[in-house]
Amino acid sequence: MSARILTMSRAGREALDWEMERRDDIFCLGEDVYKFGGIFGTMDGFGAKYGPERVISTPISETGFIGMAAGAAMEGMHPVIDLAYIDFIGVCYNVLLNTASKTHYMSGGAVKVPMTLLIGTGGGYNNAAQHSQCLHATVAHIPGVKVVYPSNAYDAKGMLHTALRDDNFTIFLTHKATAGVGWMGTPIKTTLSEVPLEDYTVPFGKVKIYREGTDVTLIGLGMSVHECLKAADDLAKDGISAQVVDLRSLVPLDRDGIMAAVAQTGRLVVTDEDYLSYGVSGEILATIFERDPTILKKPPIRVAMPDIPIPFSRPMEQAVLPLAEKIAKQARKLMA
Amino acid sequence: MSARILTMSRAGREALDWEMERRDDIFCLGEDVYKFGGIFGTMDGFGAKYGPERVISTPISETGFIGMAAGAAMEGMHPVIDLAYIDFIGVCYNVLLNTASKTHYMSGGAVKVPMTLLIGTGGGYNNAAQHSQCLHATVAHIPGVKVVYPSNAYDAKGMLHTALRDDNFTIFLTHKATAGVGWMGTPIKTTLSEVPLEDYTVPFGKVKIYREGTDVTLIGLGMSVHECLKAADDLAKDGISAQVVDLRSLVPLDRDGIMAAVAQTGRLVVTDEDYLSYGVSGEILATIFERDPTILKKPPIRVAMPDIPIPFSRPMEQAVLPLAEKIAKQARKLMA
Amino acid sequence: MPLTPELRRSFFEQMTLSRAFDDQMIALYWEGKLPIFQFGAGPLPGELHCSNGAEPVGAGVCGALSADDMLTADHRPHHVAVCRGVDLDRMAAELLGKKTGLSQGKGGHMHIYDPSVNFASSAIIAEGMAPAAGMALARRLQKRPGVAVAFIGEGAANQGAFHETLNLVGVMKLPFIVVVQDNEWGVSTSKSESTAIERNSDRAASYGLAGEFVASNDPDDIYEATVRAVARARAGQGGTVLELKTARLAGHFMGDQQAYIPEQMKQADPIPLYRAKLLRDGVLTEAEADAIETASKARMEQAMQFAKDSPYPEPAEAFDHVFAGGSEASDKQEAGAAA
Amino acid sequence: MPLTPELRRSFFEQMTLSRAFDDQMIALYWEGKLPIFQFGAGPLPGELHCSNGAEPVGAGVCGALSADDMLTADHRPHHVAVCRGVDLDRMAAELLGKKTGLSQGKGGHMHIYDPSVNFASSAIIAEGMAPAAGMALARRLQKRPGVAVAFIGEGAANQGAFHETLNLVGVMKLPFIVVVQDNEWGVSTSKSESTAIERNSDRAASYGLAGEFVASNDPDDIYEATVRAVARARAGQGGTVLELKTARLAGHFMGDQQAYIPEQMKQADPIPLYRAKLLRDGVLTEAEADAIETASKARMEQAMQFAKDSPYPEPAEAFDHVFAGGSEASDKQEAGAAA
């Protein structure tokens, strides 16, 4: 069948629309979703199409409506929740930490909680310390929740189909800069993909090799994948062949895939827009270190958000983001 | 001056009492602190001594009273808050994540938020998935908060003095099994220390070498320190000399101290009762890997809580805790 | 259903069965915990919050519900679970951490789930509020009947989830009842110390909900108030804050000395009071009442025996049920503590 | 203080100054964002929530407060900050991310702090409620006077922090006022869609607090209601939920097309209305009113010039102020992105 070039936003919307057309168990809720279609337009036009019963604009009561979603899931529905910014998890964290993630286990498998929580992450557009965080490690540290993080349109559609057909609680992250929505300017080219019209699934727990390379591996997730790609372009000018790996999924984490990819180059820069310490970059390094450090010719390097609140002003924010220039610089160090 | 053998609970209480006697800016709040003196007895008897104005029993409104503490701190007080179980951070996480930790930064240094949040962590006593978590990595991942974690009485007193004299937000963690309070049975011997009567401070950000050793380094924090000590005793019977390192402080993290300690043995087991992935154990391994992996003769091994909710039943919980036996087994593997 | 003698007899049966459950669990709890108290010791480890004194709430509310209705309870769930008809054997086995338990030993006493009777519970204060409202919403979307009932303590009414959920219930006109069990205490903190006004039922007005208050801790009165609330819910007239004065006779949890409770605040035991009332009303004779109490104890002894005789789960079962449909935690086991 | 002509003139001055602030910021906001809109572009990047229409709230409430009192505002802080007397130059510079800004460029428009006038703001909904109550508590412990005033939107009144804080205020009888700015919208969601009852001031009864509602969006009425609330607070009579009907004339944030607002819900601009009223009442002449508007614009132009002329912070300043008394973040810089 035919495919079109889509943004992540449109691709994700297609998956949700497909499932909603065919299944009664899915409904959407979140702030302003009825009129605005969700932060990434994943529910764009759904208000008119599916009506206010299935596309529910909620009060600003995240503990209330995400907790309700968990209850509806226990009763056989599959709610799809829009939580615009991951910075807001602070007001509803218990539902994530203790309710939606642990009920299946605490009930010995008797109760299922199939629900999909869409959350936007990341900065780079001067929205300051309370609207620019990634915090993906915070949610991935919770046992009992799957955490996925597509960075292109093809994966966005396929992984959303997968999430919607999964019997578990999935946190589906999208970096705001990758989605291709109006308020973030012209979409980043590498986020766009050919997207098949029909439905398809992309399995969780497999890294994606975005670009083959032989000299150095650049690992990223969300927006930092695209910074890695930019860095790889830049490195290519120097004749350095960089492999770019997208983690795509934090829970489950494809540890074998990481090992296999890194082994191909023997040099590693891990990038992460989330805070450096106690996060994803550490887990990747630890995995390699405990499994087989000899696959690396040199110690790995991390390029991550330092452990500081995110500053508003552009010169400061740009200085702390894990941007392509910094990634390329570290890769060059490894090649020296 | 003279010293006595104290539990962590009594030692911590002494520090807080000393400061409260001398300073008007300190007050205590939390659920049941007036009558019960806080989960670890840190405020034991304070209700009678300091009165209900300075020892405030609150409603079960963690967002409310911890948020209030943050506001009081901004107005020049130094509140000491008792949040019994770290599992409860879910209902007040925003105050930790966005308010108390970030206000100093977001105000460009204009506003200070000096406050100390006492929290109990950990399991091992069959209190199930919502009352047994450690989650120290979750709070340590937040920029702008200091996170400390004494594991013996001497450190408990000294680090609490330090926290109370610090101008920042400090999360002061105590593993429930280490505190030496009535409901957890006979205190663990290695948590008891000679504690000077007078006040003293223990600086944040320095590891403590609990036991010298030459063959293998066992790193732990909170309760797992004591499991490491037990493992070291056991290993000694086989002639294996294990060094035991207590992290004591997660923010700031003593990366230099970790490197120096590990370099002395060249073999490493990191233990952690918090969930394995995206946590402390990964950060320790990553630090060594990126700085100088050649200090290790063999790949390091992690013994941590697996990424599962904590089961209630004893055989299952015991099987997943990072206990001495498991630690010793991994250390022996490294010596083989 | 009117308040028939049969119904009232069943209240007494359920109350005594619930009490037998708690009394026998309390006795077992202390095994292995004396002389040195330790939460983790003995055949029934962990915290234990018993329902002694709150049985009228379980009996009266559950008596007014139908099989369709959905319940969430809190850290003190026994009386509601027993009166709802949760499988007694498997519930007892769960408290003992046995393989035959409702959750195969994974949950313990604060995490009782029995989907066959639409019962769930959880341990974070007010955590069950929003999920209950969501269950009600699910049923509406599914065009299936069902009222959701969240059981909380009076202490939980000061938690944010209470407010957010009730506002959502009001906006969405959901068939929902929150049962606020006012036992006067949240651990050692009295209601007047924690709550700015006397009655949480008055807070219903903030959400366009009905508020009802029952002062008697008597299952008949509780039943009738619940019947009214259920009728409103089924008629699409929205939710109710149903505050019920009740009692907490066995402390906050086992080990609580309750020295903080002054003499004048000592609470009455509702079971002998109800027994006397039923005798007075001619619903039961002394002999019948004795027989019911004896039968309840015997039934519970049987459940206890089932629990004690059941095997523990295998240690490796800890890794099951992390995810539905196969556990992706497995890759972490290898790296982790299971090694 | 009675509602003197001088006071009313000052309300007009402040309202026009606040409007000038917003209008000039809006004009600047679009620089670099056309034809392709992007939050991150131009000299004033990020989200921008302007206060156009809400100026009477800032003028009326702040007019009734004294220097001791403490304010927390939300994501829409300009009108409160301007009327409170936050340093205009440094506030403008903060919005532009300049070194001379109140937070040296670290905060931006949602994080305005000026301790010299006891002003703070933050961007998570209802986040400022509990800290404000805590400020009031601090003053009580310090035996210093001061009423705390938290400014929120009507949408924030459905957040758990609203409930928890007001109950604490009620229990502790704190000198506290929450100003609920009812501009009818929380982003695209109307109050009737989000809130189960019509007036949040009625929710005061849930906490033993006073509730007041002002429907006019007129600073005189707002001032007088605030005076009453402040008097109660200072007299130790506790807190107030002060709900003020107001307007949101420039959308939720810049870029909001507001297609969701039906014609009959279009809101009136309070500034020309108040101007006309002052003219009618003989407080101002046309010429005086014009002069005030001109002066406000000029003052703001001066602030804007200050902001534009100021330098940006150095990139490395990002690492300052993580902790008071020296940044322990430094060890992480080396390992991290600063490399």
Ligand SMILES: Cc1ncc(C[n+]2csc(CCOP(=O)(O)OP(=O)(O)O)c2C)c(N)n1
């Ligand atoms: C969010 C949260 N805070 C604190 C606790 C600890 N805790 C457990 S029960 C309890 C008291 C609850 O009082 P109430 O709601 O009145 O119920 P009761 O115990 O009286 O039945 C507290 C504070 C908790 N489980 N969750």
Ligand SMILES: Cc1ncc(C[n+]2csc(CCOP(=O)(O)OP(=O)(O)O)c2C)c(N)n1
């Ligand atoms: C906890 C949280 N949820 C959601 C948001 C996103 N958000 C920012 S402003 C806003 C609407 C607020 O409405 P209201 O309180 O009425 O204030 P107004 O914008 O009308 O001034 C929302 C939903 C947020 N900042 N914090």
Ligand SMILES: [Mg+2]
């Ligand atoms: Mg109670």
Ligand SMILES: [Mg+2]
């Ligand atoms: Mg509004």
